[in-house]
Amino acid sequence: MATPPRQEEAPHLWLKDIRENQRVRGRYLVKDKRMGTTRRGDPFLIITLADRTGAVAAKVWEGADKLSSLFAEGDVVKVDGLAGAYRGQMEITLSGLEAVKGDVDPGLFLESAPREISEMMASLRETLEGVKNVHLKALSRRFLGDQALMARFKRAPAAKNFHHSYVGGLLEHTLSVCQMAVRVTDHYPRLDRDLLLTAAFLHDIGKTQELTMDSNIAYTDEGRLIGHVVLGAEMVDRKLGELKAFPQELALRLKHLILSHHGQYEFGSPKRPKFLEAFALHLIDDLDAKINGLSRFFGQDRQEGPWTDFNRLFERYLLKGELFPGEQAAEPGADPDDPQGSLFSS
Numbered sequence: 001m002a003t004p005p006r007q008e009e010a011p012h013l014w015l016k017d018i019r020e021n022q023r024v025r026g027r028y029l030v031k032d033k034r035m036g037t038t039r040r041g042d043p044f045l046i047i048t049l050a051d052r053t054g055a056v057a058a059k060v061w062e063g064a065d066k067l068s069s070l071f072a073e074g075d076v077v078k079v080d081g082l083a084g085a086y087r088g089q090m091e092i093t094l095s096g097l098e099a100v101k102g103d104v105d106p107g108l109f110l111e112s113a114p115r116e117i118s119e120m121m122a123s124l125r126e127t128l129e130g131v132k133n134v135h136l137k138a139l140s141r142r143f144l145g146d147q148a149l150m151a152r153f154k155r156a157p158a159a160k161n162f163h164h165s166y167v168g169g170l171l172e173h174t175l176s177v178c179q180m181a182v183r184v185t186d187h188y189p190r191l192d193r194d195l196l197l198t199a200a201f202l203h204d205i206g207k208t209q210e211l212t213m214d215s216n217i218a219y220t221d222e223g224r225l226i227g228h229v230v231l232g233a234e235m236v237d238r239k240l241g242e243l244k245a246f247p248q249e250l251a252l253r254l255k256h257l258i259l260s261h262h263g264q265y266e267f268g269s270p271k272r273p274k275f276l277e278a279f280a281l282h283l284i285d286d287l288d289a290k291i292n293g294l295s296r297f298f299g300q301d302r303q304e305g306p307w308t309d310f311n312r313l314f315e316r317y318l319l320k321g322e323l324f325p326g327e328q329a330a331e332p333g334a335d336p337d338d339p340q341g342s343l344f345s346s
Contacts, residue, residue, distance in 0.1 A: 003288070010028070010243050011239075012026055012108060013026050014050070014051060014052075014053040014054075015026070015028070015049065015050065015051050015053050015054045015055065015299065016053035016054045017053075017057050017266065018056060018083045018092075020083055020084055020085050021083065021084065021089070022082070022094050023079070023080075023081075023082060023083075024079065024081045024082065025078075025079070025080050025081075026078070026079065027076055027077070027078050027079075027100055027104065027108065028049035028050060028076065028077060028079060028109075029050045029051065029074070029075075029076055029108075029109040029216055030048070030049065030050075030071060030073055030074065030076070031047075031048040031049070031050045031055055031073065031216065032047065032048045032073055033045065033046070033048075033063075033068065033071075033072075033073055033086070034047075034132060035048050035064065036067065041339055042061075043064045043065055043328050044059055044060060044061050044064045045058055045059065045060040045064035045067060045068050046058075047059075047060075047077075048346055049079065049092065050109060050216075051108050051109055052108060052110055052111040052112075052166075053106070053108050054112075054131050054300045055247075056083075056090050056091065056092055057086075057089065057090075057091045057092070058079065058081060058091065058092040058093070059091065059092070059093055059094065061093070067097050067228040068097050070097075070098070071097075071099040073216075073218075074214070074216045074218060075099055076099075076104045076109075077098065077099055077100060077102070078096075078097070078098050078099075078100050079091055079092070079094055079096065079097050080094065080095055080096035080097075081094035082095070087107050089302070089309060090302055094133075096235045106214070107164070108116050109168070109216065110167050110213070111166035111167065112166055112167040112168055113164075113166060113167065113168030113169055113171070113172045113321040114172075115168075115172065116160050117154050117155075117168050117171065118343055120155060120168065120171050120172055120175050121150075121171065123175055123179075124154070124171065124174065124175045124178060125144065126200070127175070127178050127179060127182065127197070128140050128178070128198075128201055128314045129161070129199065130182065130193075130196045130197065131193075131197055131198060132194055133195075133198075133250075135195040135243070135245075135246050135247060135250060136194050136195065136198040136245075136250070136254075137194075138196055138243055138245060139198065139236075139239060139240065139246070139254075140154070140201060140202075142239045142242060142243070143201070143202065143205065143239060145186045149205075149208060149243070152206070152208040153170060153208050154168065154171050155167055155168065155213065156169070156170040156171075156207055156208050156211060157169040157207075157211055157212065157213055158169060158170040158172070158173040158174075158204060158207060158287075158289075159207075159211075160211065160217045160218070160219065161217075161241075162289070162293040162313065163208065163288075163289040163290070163292040163293035163296070164289070164292050164293075165217060167213065169202060170207050170208070172287060173204065173289070174201060174204060175282050176220075176288045176292075177200045177203065177281075177285055177288050178201055179234070180200075180201040180284045180287070180288065180324070181193075181196045181197045181280070181281070181284060181334060182197065183195070184280055184284060185197075188276075188280070190276065191276055191277055191280055193195060193278055194279050195250070195253060195257070196244040196252065196257075196277045196280055196281060198254065199254055199257035199258060199261075199277065199281050200281060200284070200285075202235075202236055202254075202258060202283060203232065203257065203258055203261045203281060204228060204232065204285075205232045205234070205235055205236070206227070206228035206230070206231030206232030206234075206258075207228040207232075208236060208253055209223065209228070209235075210222065210223030210226075210227060210228035210231055211223060218240055224258055227268060229258065229259060229262060229268060229269065229270060230259070232258050232261050233255050233258045235292065236254065236255060236258060237255065253275070253277070256271060256274065256278060257278050257281050258270045259278060260272055260273045260274065260281075260282065261277045261281050261282050261285050262272075262282065262285075263280070263282040263283075263286065274337065278345075291323060294318070297311060297344045301320060304325050305321070306319055306320060306321035306322060306325075307319060307320065307321075
């Protein structure tokens with residue numbers, strides 16, 4: 001008796017390509033899950049499915065209790081459903097769901113930084129070589145020479161969701177903050193370049209212990225109980241203990257920079273900035289995080305027209321495109337109100 005031919009799985013349908021009324025079948029990562037209740041009191045399941053191109057909400061209306069027990073956040077599930085629009089957002093109504101057992105290609109789910117890790121690491125080392133203070137240079141080299149730490153650092157994300165939340169994100173963010181620190185100190189020479197640059201390198205080093213990345217980004221127990229700001233200060237303190245004659249005031253200022261870089265207590269900062277370099281680091285860090293996070297939000301937005309869907313983090317709609325796309329911009333140097341040329345032209 002002939003064995004029926006093995007059916008090949010359809011190519012992975014990337015979430016960014018899903019359109020309304022499209023049948024969705026495939027394997028996706030469960031980023032989060034929670035139970036809801038309808039107005040009639042019936043339970044339903046809400047999950048966020050993800051791959052490396054984005055995330056989409058999905059709902060299970062029938063048998064939610066039973067299905068919920070089959071998988072957890074961070075698992076990969078095989079789904080069957082229909083995509084539709086709800087309040088301007090794409091959403092999948094699932095008719096089938098099962099947990100996937102065994103190894104799954106993590107490349108389906110792990111987004112990577114747009115630049116090569118080796119290239120960014122080389123740029124970071126080159127930038128840090130500009131530090132002239134012998135004590136701060138020695139400290140940076142202690143961290144760079146810690147191979148186990150640097151292996152985690154090069155792979156780690158910079159956040160779970162909003163900004164640089166992908167493989168190599170922490171390195172990309174750190175390099176960007178360091179490069180901006182150099183530019184800012186060029187513009188404001190009163191700032192201590194060596195101190196600010198070293199703090200830019202180390203400000204998020206605690207994220208190597210706060211976050212873990214397998215097929216999904218998740219918080220470690222240390223991350224939830226202590227947080228990367230304090231973890232980073234502790235890591236710096238341990239490295240400082242390995243160095244002889246490191247100036248006490250310099251160490252104190254450096255640790256304050258790390259502990260205050262979130263700027264405000266409500267943003268998880270144990271301390272608020274109390275000298276110029278600390279203010280500068282907070283502002284540079286915040287700028288880089290917001291530009292990256294908002295750029296990703298614009299790129300993933302599915303709304304037609306110039307405005308994005310409502311951004312819950314910033315509590316506003318955001319302008320992503322041209323308001324008047326057919327309008328031609330004036331040529332450089334031209335005055336659209338003076339077609340004959342400037343009165344002062346020769």
